[in-house]
Amino acid sequence: MSSNYNIDDKHIETKDSAATEKNSPSGASSQPTAQELRFLLGMQRQLLAKIANCESLNSITNFLCQNIEKISTDSYALTLVGTKQDYNYSIYSTEKIPRELYPLLQVSTGLVTRQHNCTYLCAIKNAQPLFCKDICSDPHWSEHGELSSNLGIASCWSYPLFGQGSAAIGSISILHKHPGYPSPFVAQLLETAAYILGVAITSSQSRDKLEKTKAHLHNITRSLPVAIVQLKLLAQKTPIISYFNQGLLNIFDHQQGSDHDFQLFWQLLNPITRRRLLRSYLKNNLTNSSYNQEFYLRDTQAKKKWFHLSATIEQTSERTLASEKEISLNCMLFETTKEHADREKIDLACIAFNSTDEGILITDQQHNIIDLNPAYLRISGYRKTDLIGNNSSTICPWQRKGSLAVLAEQGHWQGEVASNRKSGEAFYQRVTINAVASQDHNNKHFVYVVADLSQLKNSEAKLLFMQQHDPLTELPNRLLFKSLLEYEIKQSARNQLVAILMLDLNRFKHVNESLGHRAGDKLLKLVARRLNKTLDNQYTIARIGGDEFAILLANMPDRNSVKLIAEQIIRAMELPFVLADYDFYTTGTIGISLYPEHGSDSETLIKNADSAVHQGKDSHRNGYVFYHYKQSQTVESWVRMEPALRQALKNNQFKVFFQPQINTASGAVSGVETLIRWQHPEQGLLPPDQFLPILEAIGLMPEVGRWVIEQACYYLSKWRKNFAVEFKVAVNASSQELLQGDMAAHISSLLDKYNIPANKLEIEILETVIMEHAGQAVPLLTKLRDMGIGLALDDFGTGNSSLSYLKQLPVQKLKIDRAMVQDIESDYKKNAIVGAIIALGHRLGMSICAEGVESQLQLNFLRREQCEQIQGYMFAKPMSAADFEIWYKNYRKK
Template sequence: MSLHQGAVRLTLVYLLAAGLWIVFSDALLAWLHLPAERIEQVQLLKGLCFVLFSSVLLYLILRAHLHQQARMRRTLRASEERLNLALASAREGLWDWDLGSDKVFFSPGYTALLGLQPTELGNSRARWLQQLHPNDRARHERTIADILNNASQETFEVTLRMRHQDGDYRWIQSRGQLQLDAQGRAERIIGTASDISQRRANEHSLRQAAAVFDATQDGVLVTDSKQKIVHVNPAFTRITGYSPEDIIGRRPNHLSSGRHDRAFYKRLWHALAARGSWSGEIWNRRKNGEIYPQWHCIRAIHDDKGELSHYVAVFSDISALKRSQSELDHLAHHDPLSGLPNRLLFTERVENALKRAKSERQGAVLLIDLDHFKHINESLGHNIGDLLLKAVGERLAAQLAQGMTLARLGGDEFGLLCEHCLDAPQAASLAQLLLSSLGAPFNLERHEFYMSASIGISLFPGDAQTLEQVLRNADSALSKAKSSGREGYAFYTQELTEFARHRVDLVSALHHALDNQELRVYYQPLHDLASGELIGAEALVRWQHPQRGLITPGEFIPVAEDSGLIGAIDAWVLQQACRQMVLWQEQTQVPRFVAVNVSSRLFGRGGLDLQVARVLADTGLDPACLELEVTESAVMDDPDAALALLERLRALGVRLAIDDFGTGYSSLARLKRLPVHKLKLDMSFVRGLPHDSDDVAITRAVVALGHSLDLKVLAEGIERPEQMEFLRQIGCDYGQGYLFGRPQPAEPEPTPAVAAS
């Protein structure tokens, strides 16, 4: 109810009450029929009562009205306080524009947004427009015009730039509503305002960050605190091949390549926990399965409370960088002309080989210098010279085996590192191989070239312990080779040179020996120690050199084994021994069998049983008259294969013996399974008999072992009667040695060695 309506109602109530009082009081007096003097007194009393009643009523009405006004003021004040507190907490200001008077009320909070005092802004809209950015005035006027034209009471929002006291402009966001009067006419516009400058700056920064996130060429991956992927950028998809739909919700280990162990990831997570970040190289797997290298930076993100909220990983594909590094490394370590390692890489590998050689193996360095190469450059030019150097490098590289490095050290000089060079003869053979490879002519640009080289050899760690020593020694040896007439090789020490040359010459001469019928078979008798009867003969090869005379097996057999000729020699001896045994069988006093040594190379090569069967068939010898002696070490190289071969030989009917027994590492469990007839006690144990207690103990043990396995035992190297007597007393079955006879040739002369090959 309005104030006007309340006043009218109060007046009407008063008129009604006063009228009723007058009517009823006068009617009462008339009914009482009082005398005139009494009537005047009663009328006076009646008037006084009416005044008193009216006064009391007016007091009560005024008192109730004042109480109501006080209560309304308290309610309004509380409401204003709550509004001011709400605006202050929201950092907002209140404005109220009276459209009739064109006056605007600005709360203190509003003026504070602009850094002004309330009195400075006043209540003039014109003054407010002075604070508005010029470029925003037209838009502001259009907004107000639309609101007034539409008479819309919907809440509107507008953002304008207002000048601050410091001269800068602030972004002020206003929210307001049009108020209409009772007739529906626009009466006022009221609303609030807040400074959103910082929020717009933050939004701008976020838009920039989002643009960078989407446009960066680095892949970005974001996970939550539980390591579930929540966001990736386009570069992530381009690099890994995984779309957001493929990867979001998964864990980053879905990308793992499997190349890193647990320790690697443990160090990564430890760094994240300790420092909050980690960076390094990591190999991951693309969607297509390709494993590739990344440079990865991971950072842990914490919220305002310091709690872990996310992990952000930024990575780049460094495959191209790796390829570039590899190419640069190749250029830095290889000769651009020949493609071979250069001096830098060669010296690095020699240095590493030296370190390994101190504990594992020995090796050799060969320096190769082309003879008279400068004449080609001077006569035909460097282009032809370069082509020839490249061809020489290819020719030399074709001779390499595992563990070798060929390098071009500069000019016409090459270097070769052999990390598995067992001895000087092997190095000499390698040098000779290289020299021989250059023997064929080089045909380049319609020119034919015959090249030779000089080679210097240095062995390590025997000759040198350091890189400088090895290269210096090899260079000194190269100088020796050149001063000796070129087209050859030389070792750092003269003694090694002579020894190696002797071995190489011996190999060459041994080839000729097989072709030129220089090998001979000698036979040493085998006797029964109990009866003294001749029971057999062992075939032993000798070399009758045309210049040096008779060469002992100890000198040429190791060379034959190293060069691979031992197989051909064994086959020839086998054939000659079987033929001789057939001839002996036509005589009256003959050995029962002939024993032939089988080398480890021939035994391990396979097919020995077929070869023996073929020789027996060719010669017509009874298999029981042939005994094959196999060394203990040959059997133990591959026991299972050896057992199978021996069983096949036993099936042919030939005798089998273990030679040099006691010098290898036989397994008794395997020995008892071998289908052999005899153990041959090595002469090293016989030499000290019967006085050396160790030899006595070993000999007794071998004889006892052989007999317990139902094998015969033969002792080698018996030279004195007391040795024979001791062996006979302990039960040794057979004996062989100079006491019974030295190896002798048989008559007639054997057939040429080429027949066996």
């Protein structure tokens, strides 16, 4: 059994000796029989069952001793419980033990004295088994040998009992009538009995301690003037009151022994209280935290009785299904009716003082502050400790000439006072002072009522500010900018310039379309902030509308000084702006007008700067342009041409021209580009750069673009029939056409109408169009490509950041702009760039067409670089349809 037992060889002979066999009382064999082992196991089970059923220690020891005496005949079994530090030991035995043995045990009222020195006590003291073979000769029994012999006791075998520690807590002994050692079975029986008794004693002692603790806690909770309750909460079931004290019955006016069902107590609460308690429980149950709640009940007289509930959820380590999870809620309730009434009185007394929006100060006779309300702290910005004890004049300088006399005479004074908050901010306050007299009619206190006039004053200032500033960026608006410009014109010294810089953001529309107007608003604010930082707040910056800003530079020495500031602004605008966690790059175009060179009044100067910025948007993006009088002439020309343009399509004044595209390898015509001209009734044939911008500005470009595509399809169909041509026809598409949304359907209908294969039509798009409208343009171009229509990126190499978008675009061809081809044979930089573009296009699976080829040297270079297609005056200028047919017949013969 237990490893705690080490039998001392001084008192126990080896069991394989002849003496053991000979002197064994039972004369048994050296090993227990099967029957003996079954008995041993049966006794173990019965003992453990008794321990599990919490039977008394007396019952367990009596059962054990009976079984030992039954199996070991001619013997008595007894048990001693106690430690070697105890003065007394408790003895347990059966009724079989004769009363004549009591003197031997030195028993007095059931206790064994500490000085007793027999085998069963030595086993406890030494914490080890002790087998006495012959009492008469054993020194432990020297004083009692004769007595024990006369009583028929010859030998004694004892085993110590152990609890949780290493010290013995008792012993179990067999007093035998014959000398000798116990048989192996009896020794095994003693060892097993000792182990189980140790468990039984420990369990009994633990139960005793628990009962004492329980009784102690019960007495404490019973005497407390509060209710203590434990609820068991099981999902989908009614809560159960698992514990409560007398305080709960007192609160709910119940008697001990009556029904204590949870529902009975719960229904006594009003519905609002039940909902509030349930909400509080559900909220805190999610976080396993404690919570506190105040509620009330009505007594038998219908009076409110207030209570405070404090509850915690008892933590458990058990893991169960959510539907079966049991929660223990430990609650404490105590009555707070008196405290609640006191709080109400205090609250009512403080409402007038604390809830008013006006500041209140209370001073003594010398106007030293003794109290003030939160409203005045909010008004003044001070803390209460800053002001208590100080004179009121430090924060409310009302004591003017005559004011003290008025207060003394009339008992009150009112006036408007300028003061400062703690932050140093100046503000106005309207002050009313009333004297509070004591019973002897002396002025004991003064009450100040202070109204903050800041909101009124600020509203007036804000109204003026709103009239003169942009609400988004808080910069001056056009109205204020114009007024400041007029002032600077009047103040301008001789030989000094006044400059107006009109800044327009590039790609601002792209931000609104891709990221939304909120991002656009943020960008405008960031631009305003950066302009102020760049110019170090030295100059007037205004937002005069949309994405347009104006900068006023006064007293500039010369034009070059204006240029330097314009360049500084351009460089600042090239830095990225962070929008939606991404770096967004925008640039600016600046138009500049100067006083007195470009106008003598504000209207003219602003108009001319605006004209210059629009000219810059067309020709110098990300740069600056000074106003020139020809820009006004251009605007006037647009105004004159617009009515005629609106009638041009109806009057068949637009003409289509064609320029061939040549295969560099074979020399054959591989395509033609369709171009437009305007046959003006007065000015003759006009190139597209003189009217296309106007068409876009007045919104006619989609309609004219559809007409051009149909003309291209018509002539290609005609040439396929008449000349059996296999080349493609290319048509330019504007941004307005791409954004219309019905372009794919329109082209599809034209292909069907003129019986043209889709791969014989090619759409050319400017790279700047895709850059500015990628979100709408790319899906449409992808749809056209899927229809089989060819797509070409026109004027490649002149836009911004094209390479980063190139791999995302569904185009099959790159058209190198004529500006890149010019001087290609002599300019090694252009030479390298064009070569790189061709190589890049090939790597991306695109073909290349070079525009503006005019010399054999250019052609030779492009052939070496494996450029597939060329277009330019070297072969033909743009021609009318009739002239192209003649040219084509002649070229084909060559």
